[in-house]
Amino acid sequence: MQDRNLILIGFMGSGKTSVGLKLSYRLKMAVEDTDKLIERREGRSIRDIFASDGESYFRRKETQLLRELTKKKQSTRIYSVGGGTPVNPENRPLLKQLGTVIWLRIRPETVYARLEGDVTRPLLQCEDPLGRIRELMDERREAYAACADITVDVDGLEMEKILGRIERELRLEK
Ligand code: S3P
Numbered sequence: 001m002q003d004r005n006l007i008l009i010g011f012m013g014s015g016k017t018s019v020g021l022k023l024s025y026r027l028k029m030a031v032e033d034t035d036k037l038i039e040r041r042e043g044r045s046i047r048d049i050f051a052s053d054g055e056s057y058f059r060r061k062e063t064q065l066l067r068e069l070t071k072k073k074q075s076t077r078i079y080s081v082g083g084g085t086p087v088n089p090e091n092r093p094l095l096k097q098l099g100t101v102i103w104l105r106i107r108p109e110t111v112y113a114r115l116e117g118d119v120t121r122p123l124l125q126c127e128d129p130l131g132r133i134r135e136l137m138d139e140r141r142e143a144y145a146a147c148a149d150i151t152v153d154v155d156g157l158e159m160e161k162i163l164g165r166i167e168r169e170l171r172l173e174k
Pocket of ligand 1: 011016035081082121122123
């Protein structure tokens with residue numbers, strides 16, 4: 001159990017949700033995924049939200065939720081957030097306020113290989129997904145770096161190694 005929340009950030013496909021789940025067993029902390037919280041509230045999938053109301057509507061919901069979470073008084077937990085959450089400068093201090101931010105850093109080629117055929121990420125439904133991933137990653141790198149307290153390079157690493165690195169960094173932080 002940590003005395004602060006842990007926030008997992010990183011590009012789509014970097015493993016935030018699965019690392020969050022595994023980490024929650026290891027550290028005995030509840031885990032929540034902000035995309036899932038938004039989907040539950042809205043009663044529809046991210047894909048449907050983007051299709052009916054557009055990205056900016058989704059981004060407003062993201063910021064609104066982050067604000068609420070920073071005000072919540074509850075036992076510490078792990079949050080995995082959407083890949084685009086750190087992009088809005090308004091969200092960055094909210095993420096930092098919410099807890100210790102862990103960036104799962106990944107290379108575009110790894111994302112492409114992992115998400116080939118995925119239809120749930122509206123931003124990657126295009127002619128040239130790899131090009132789009134590269135472009136978005138270039139745009140976002142600084143935003144991720146600006147939020148991160150801990151950075152873990154996940155390319156080619158098994159889950160156990162990723163968890164081990166996160167735990168080591170958390171001990172060093174103390
Ligand atoms: C997005 C990432 C998605 C989801 C939405 C937008 C992004 O979450 O929030 O499709 O802008 O990178 P994951 O990172 O969990 O795929």
